[in-house]
Amino acid sequence: FNNFLNVFDPKTRKYIVEMRSAGELRREYGLFEYSVCDFALQDEQGVYWMSMPNGQLMRYDAARNDERILHSQRSQDQPKDATVFPLLLGRNGTLWYGGEQALWRLDRRTLSMTPFPWPITMVNDPYPFTAALHEGPDGIMWAGTMKGLLRLDPVTGAWKHYQNEANDPRSLAVNIIFSIAPDPQDPINVLWLGMNGGGLNRFDARTGDVTRFTTADGLPN
Numbered sequence: 001f002n003n004f005l006n007v008f009d010p011k012t013r014k015y016i017v018e019m020r021s022a023g024e025l026r027r028e029y030g031l032f033e034y035s036v037c038d039f040a041l042q043d044e045q046g047v048y049w050m051s052m053p054n055g056q057l058m059r060y061d062a063a064r065n066d067e068r069i070l071h072s073q074r075s076q077d078q079p080k081d082a083t084v085f086p087l088l089l090g091r092n093g094t095l096w097y098g099g100e101q102a103l104w105r106l107d108r109r110t111l112s113m114t115p116f117p118w119p120i121t122m123v124n125d126p127y128p129f130t131a132a133l134h135e136g137p138d139g140i141m142w143a144g145t146m147k148g149l150l151r152l153d154p155v156t157g158a159w160k161h162y163q164n165e166a167n168d169p170r171s172l173a174v175n176i177i178f179s180i181a182p183d184p185q186d187p188i189n190v191l192w193l194g195m196n197g198g199g200l201n202r203f204d205a206r207t208g209d210v211t212r213f214t215t216a217d218g219l220p221n
Contacts, residue, residue, distance in 0.1 A: 086131070128146075142180055148175045148177070150162075151205075193210075
């Protein structure tokens with residue numbers, strides 16, 4: 001909220017990056033009413049990428065003291081709580097992030113943006129629509145959302161949607177997904193999903209079948 005971005009080096013016990021205060025940024029750009037970062041990461045070139053309120057993405061190159069607000073999606077008719085969340089560093093110099101209308105791919109070199117419109121109606125309830133992103137070794141994108149699991153083939157633009165089916169124990173336990181982790185032994189075909197109240201789900205990408213793990217299997221809660 002105050003000192004917008006500080007990076008601390010525990011070896012030297014000094015701050016190696018001290019970005020301007022949020023108030024200064026707000027006064028200069030006038031682009032966001034409240035200045036807080038929802039998500040931040042640093043790429044292999046040392047550049048920081050930050051998810052901002054009102055559907056904005058900030059790029060900050062600390063070495064050059066170069067800060068930019070990137071507009072990817074928000075238009076005047078979009079709600080002020082438009083989200084850019086979460087962020088994921090992809091392969092081949094890309095950055096992926098969830099938005100109000102689409103899953104977005106940004107080329108970090110050219111700053112060009114490509115939207116992949118959601119195949120289902122987005123809802124920010126009870127949390128931002130996209131909670132987790134994962135890019136498989138095969139280039140397939142996975143999004144954990146408030147409405148289940150989405151699979152995107154970026155080459156063809158084709159989507160698949162997986163969700164809870166009340167009478168099918170092989171479907172997702174619930175539709176709210178908080179995290180996605182690839183299986184270390186089979187990262188293309190098996191994903192582990194952290195659910196909101198549905199335990200841990202093992203997802204087979206070949207069949208779409210799920211194995212559910214709950215307190216009955218030893219989870220603490």
